[in-house]
Amino acid sequence: MARLIYSAICSLDGCIEGQDGKFDWAMPDEEVHRFINDLERSVGTYLLGRRMYETMQVWETDPALAADSAITRDYAGIWLAADKIVFSRTLAAVPTRKTQLERSFDPAAIRHLKETAKRDISIGGPALAAHAFRAGLIDEIQLFLMPILIGGGKPALPKDIRLELELMEECRFGSGVVFLRYQIKGHNAA
Amino acid sequence: MGNLTLFMHISLDGFAAARNGQLDWVYVDDEIFDHGGKRIYATDIALYGRKTYELMESYWPTAADQPNASKHDLEHSRWYKQAKKVVLSRTLKEDSLVNTRVISDNLVEEITRLKQSTEKEILLFGSPTTGHSLMAADLVDAYWFNVNPILLGSGIPVFKDRDTLTRLTLVNSKVFSSGVVCLDYRRKA
Numbered sequence: 001m002a003r004l005i006y007s008a009i010c011s012l013d014g015c016i017e018g019q020d021g022k023f024d025w026a027m028p029d030e031e032v033h034r035f036i037n038d039l040e041r042s043v044g045t046y047l048l049g050r051r052m053y054e055t056m057q058v059w060e061t062d063p064a065l066a067a068d069s070a071i072t073r074d075y076a077g078i079w080l081a082a083d084k085i086v087f088s089r090t091l092a093a094v095p096t097r098k099t100q101l102e103r104s105f106d107p108a109a110i111r112h113l114k115e116t117a118k119r120d121i122s123i124g125g126p127a128l129a130a131h132a133f134r135a136g137l138i139d140e141i142q143l144f145l146m147p148i149l150i151g152g153g154k155p156a157l158p159k160d161i162r163l164e165l166e167l168m169e170e171c172r173f174g175s176g177v178v179f180l181r182y183q184i185k186g187h188n189a190a
Numbered sequence: 191m192g193n194l195t196l197f198m199h200i201s202l203d204g205f206a207a208a209r210n211g212q213l214d215w216v217y218v219d220d221e222i223f224d225h226g227g228k229r230i231y232a233t234d235i236a237l238y239g240r241k242t243y244e245l246m247e248s249y250w251p252t253a254a255d256q257p258n259a260s261k262h263d264l265e266h267s268r269w270y271k272q273a274k275k276v277v278l279s280r281t282l283k284e285d286s287l288v289n290t291r292v293i294s295d296n297l298v299e300e301i302t303r304l305k306q307s308t309e310k311e312i313l314l315f316g317s318p319t320t321g322h323s324l325m326a327a328d329l330v331d332a333y334w335f336n337v338n339p340i341l342l343g344s345g346i347p348v349f350k351d352r353d354t355l356t357r358l359t360l361v362n363s364k365v366f367s368s369g370v371v372c373l374d375y376r377r378k379a
Contacts (some may be wrong), residue, residue, distance in 0.1 A: 177360075
């Protein structure tokens with residue numbers, strides 16, 4: 001059975017973006033980006049909320065971004081190769097390849113996807129992931145903690161979800177970024 | 191001049207206590223006590239908000255006298271009794287307290303004077319509401335967190351919304367065998 005992984009880059013005060021919608025402080029440096037690439041190599045499907053999709057689609061729609069460095073080229077390759085499912089009631093169409101548009105989040109459909117997928121499934125951003133948390137579908141949390149307090153904004157983790165976790169991995173980077181990987185207790189790795 | 195450090199056991203989703211102040215989810219063992227002890231026992235001023243102070247007072251002064259007192263009970267009690275305690279409270283009256291000063295007003299002036307009185311670190315233990323006030327007044331220099339492997343979903347948050355950005359330097363990170371992760375940050379100058 002495939003693992004459903006919630007992955008996010010956030011400030012130490014737990015936000016993925018500030019009150020102004022900005023997240024320039026969340027941009028990974030080369031060392032962190034290289035690590036992210038290796039982490040995401042196992043992902044076969046991305047489940048994306050509209051905002052997340054709009055942010056990430058540039059990896060396909062902007063060739064200059066991919067061409068920027070060997071690291072970005074590597075990541076673009078990973079993103080392009082994966083299947084994408086975008087959840088949005090308002091998006092008219094999805095311009096990228098290997099991308100499906102769904103109008104609502106159906107836990108049963110996601111459960112079926114987990115049973116049939118051969119590779120890991122990644123979900124983001126936090127609003128979409130909250131649906132998965134509530135349905136008990138998330139198996140793993142991966143957080144990149146940036147050494148910054150941004151004073152408030154969109155929270156990385158869902159409200160009113162109480163869950164026991166097991167630390168699987170911790171990694172510290174030169175820039176002061178800390179990576180923490182947790183399994184949800186009871187959701188054993190396949 | 192002493193630095194003021196917030197020292198808290200927190201959930202991964204940034205709570206210092208559950209909704210009713212419950213701390214039953216906080217995991218501590220000898221490994222965590224020993225690691226914390228090294229840094230705590232190097233200080234001689236301990237800062238608290240009223241609720242945390244009352245919690246500490248209900249246990250530590252006599253913890254060493256219990257019949258099954260642990261090594262940590264003995265060590266921490268000894269340090270606690272001699273530490274100069276400072277409580278931020280508008281309601282507590284100083285005269286009824288032992289080895290404790292109360293700051294009820296003039297936060298910036300009082301905390302600055304406290305920092306000037308020592309070269310050692312000043313730890314704020316728990317006390318998230320007091321932490322909010324200190325952060326709002328720009329008085330916090332460092333953050334020392336034991337991140338517990340749990341999402342609480344609600345509770346008393348470590349951080350309150352502020353209209354400001356603070357860049358930090360990660361000084362150290364340590365993983366305990368329990369899965370608790372100690373993160374140690376200092377504010378960038």
